[in-house]
Amino acid sequence: MLLNSDHSMKKHNFSAGPSILPKEVIIQAAESVLDINESGLSLLEISHRSKAFIDIMEEARSLVLELTKLNGKDYSVLFLQGGASTQFSMVPYNILSKKAAYLDTGSWSSKAIKEAKLFGEINEVASSKDSNYNYIPKNYKIPDNCDYFHCTSNNTIYGTQIRKFQSSKIPKVCDMSSDIFSRQLDFSKFDLIYAGAQKNLGPAGATIVIVKNSILGKSSRNIPSMMDYQTHINKSSLYNTPPVFSVYVSLLNMRWLKSNGGIKRLEEINTKKATILYSEIDINPHFKGYAKEEDRSIMNATFSLINDDFKETFDSMLKNAGIVGINGHRNIGGYRASMYNAMPIDSVKTLVEVMSELENKV
């Protein structure tokens, strides 16, 4: 029964998150649920204090450092719960003493700002809210008199992505939920990186945090244990029961990433996929892109039909081609094609073929 799952038409899954994972990761994940390491036990029923799971957590943490080239540097890697939404308050809880600088590039930045305001004064250095976040603000200055600067590297909803990160004298915090491990960056330029796993890293339920140890311990605030990075650092992410399955599947995905050439190789493929799709958006007279060209995300492409009368026809063509998860977010409408690491080029080509066929149909 388990092996007969390929009965249905091949799906091209453009979902924005939770999202596509490599087929081999999914098969290994299913196997682990039945039996982990030929132990006769399911991954779901072993203790998080067992050697099997401690090894999983250690390998996951060390692969994060390896992939980001941060090993040997002053960083701790944590696997937590609660998603980026929890980090929106956990960050200021730990490192906002008086004032912090935030860049507003979309819904998630705005939510991060709203939560941070409970903890101190917020200097919003720039915002693209005026044009519904279809671009990344650039000519802003990061002030020196703030505890940290916070930005969102990729804006899933709007399909924009920061190409160049400004340098700053204050610690730099980045929400990389939707593009971590998709492109090469000098990760050592950041002091705190966090990401909900369910986009480019693994399944829902785990949150990765990479934090420079030296920025911690400066706040005099009383922090609830679970909100305190130091709690989790001291216990190597095993202070309380971690999200065992999500951590393991994230590990499987990082192993896949490493064996497929690492971030460098994936960035090449991601760029190629994005180029194929954006080229079609630009040359096809039926479509227009949403994001400003120079700020386009290689993870999430947002676009819409120029004439909405064709929507029914196009949607039915998408469905017939097995393309799913491509509806735009309610904030901007239209379509959104998310092309995370695990998305094969073939799926993007299939989408482009359907877009191109629309010309012949209407």
Next chain:
Amino acid sequence: MLLNSDHSMKKHNFSAGPSILPKEVIIQAAESVLDINESGLSLLEISHRSKAFIDIMEEARSLVLELTKLNGKDYSVLFLQGGASTQFSMVPYNILSKKAAYLDTGSWSSKAIKEAKLFGEINEVASSKDSNYNYIPKNYKIPDNCDYFHCTSNNTIYGTQIRKFQSSKIPKVCDMSSDIFSRQLDFSKFDLIYAGAQKNLGPAGATIVIVKNSILGKSSRNIPSMMDYQTHINKSSLYNTPPVFSVYVSLLNMRWLKSNGGIKRLEEINTKKATILYSEIDINPHFKGYAKEEDRSIMNATFSLINDDFKETFDSMLKNAGIVGINGHRNIGGYRASMYNAMPIDSVKTLVEVMSELENKV
């Protein structure tokens, strides 16, 4: 490959958590990772806003109300992240204005008290710390002048369980992480119940909260969105991406529970399992129980060898019988047999046979 997982010797898994789940739940969970609802997509890669997952969440929430007989009453059910450890601060964040009463019956109670002290004054009504928590204090009074009373229904580490809950005029909060759904209770006597899933409910990664709506909204505290029960109530546990897989497996487990006679039937079986094991502990001259008899838990039995010279022999006999996860917690040593809902009577009988054989061996 997937179906060949029964190659190894049958394991009897007495792990305290994450812990045993019903075999059929594990198989269904593995199938969902490959393909959910014959959709051609893995459960791990579908959107939490998809109809498939919204249906899962709704059924899970409604099964909790059905199993606890709270449907139609003024309660909300939430599936959150972060475990009971997060609830230790989330509870006072939401409902501690000035002063709260706590009963200290073990490590988890103590941790809950420690976190609550960040938010207000704590009246510790009683504690069994003086005898390393081997009993449940009884002759205490729950004061009327506190915002709420908090207790832990079952103490995994020490093997004690509250048999009779005192009535009180103030709201009653209970951490039921390790015995929820194991015995019939009048759940409407509680105003807030929480439980990390990974013991008697499902896999690690989900936390269930059952809260009486009328106790909320009374604090003037500014609560971070993710720590505010009302945020999650307003969005039916879909404010942010929930732990999709853990919620689904918890649902599978509740379906199993319902189709196996519900809490009433499981309580009968759990009582039978506990009686078999405690009888052996009491009659076997090589063993002694840890918890005071009247406070013994039907979920976690704690016991030790009277003569530690036999430890090596006994451990090797356990291993040969396929018994795993039975080491006692470091706080008290010895052995701990956790017998959650999914544990078959046969596993308990196997353990008792091994204990009984020790008499012939030494």
